[in-house]
Amino acid sequence: MNIPLLDLKIQYQNLKAELEPVIGEVLASGEYILGKQVLAFEQEIAAYLGVKYAISVGNGTDALVIALKALGIGEGDEVITSPFTFFATAESIAAVGAIPVFADVDEHTFNIQPEESRKKITKRTKAIMPVHIFGQPCKMDEINQLAKEYGLHVIEDACQAIGASYKGKMAGGLGDIACFSFFPTKNLGCAGDGGLITTNDEKLAVICNAIRQHGSGKIGQAAYNLLNNTEETLDETVDSGNALYNPLKYYNFLIGHNSRLDALQAAILRVKLRYLDHWNGKRIINARYYNESLKDTGIKLPVVEDHVKMVYHQYVVASEKRDELAAFLSNKGIGTGIYYPVPLHLQKAFKGMGYKEGDLPVSDYLSKRTVALPVYPELTQVQLDYITACVKEFMNA
């Protein structure tokens, strides 16, 4: 039996009849970037997440970069984050000229430890960026408390946690600002790159909106006014008339980015958003099945905290014989994934920062022991049975 770690083709087959007409509509509309589809998607996802503002962008990495810039974080500032995450988390911090400072994770949930974060706070610390790894929200009460004590911003990297919640509140509304990715393999993925920033802060929303489109036009002016405490308005003569040629676009108020969502992606995401809770529910059912079937095998199962809804972006187990297990499953036709083989403090790209093996022992340890099993919503019972039988066969050998 061949079971990949994730199968996006089944999802497409299941949605084909719904997706193809909306794709055709977008192509016929002539409106390809931002526009009505994107606006409708932003409104729908803001409502779903229970946040006031949702600003779509080109990808999850840009969402993080733009959120950091909107908070005024840059050269010389420090941002505390997890070393046990996808590279983009810390890359975004470095990309704005700030310094990622790594605090070790909890060995059971793989999420950043608030107490380790506290030890890393200095005069230069401006923010903390918790990552809801594999779909499990971090200890947000403790993190927000820490932020309050030291006057720090909280930026959620919620790229793996769309639909997850903490004490009844959705990930994406648990800090000052949050970032999501719609990379195809995420729990809500588009047919290409896409990302989202969410916040309840109007000022941050306006600034993010301006930054994603070259700081231009009316939104650029509004962001400029907010940042400079002025009430300037564009010359009215500039704003009049010709709908085809929008001169406002060529008045720039901030140095921004070109990072917008395509209408095609928004249209696809609008269809898929309606299935997200169902898909996450299936992931949870699959995870429960593994938990039950594998509990006596000696493999270390995922730990989910109380008051948390985890959405199992990945179902990650740990074993002293991780590499042998992954090879064994591969021989049986089962796809697995190693998240993450190199903790970020030991990445070559960050070698100038002076970390060495052993500095963040839990992350070092996990990087050698964790492996993800397929948990995608379309897995059948036959496939789940086969996977658990193979894991048991290896563990009992």
Ligand SMILES: *Cc1c(COP(=O)(O)O)cnc(C)c1O
């Ligand atoms: C996927 C991911 C990102 C980056 O998103 P992209 O859309 O690929 O740029 C950032 N952080 C985490 C934790 C992710 O899983």
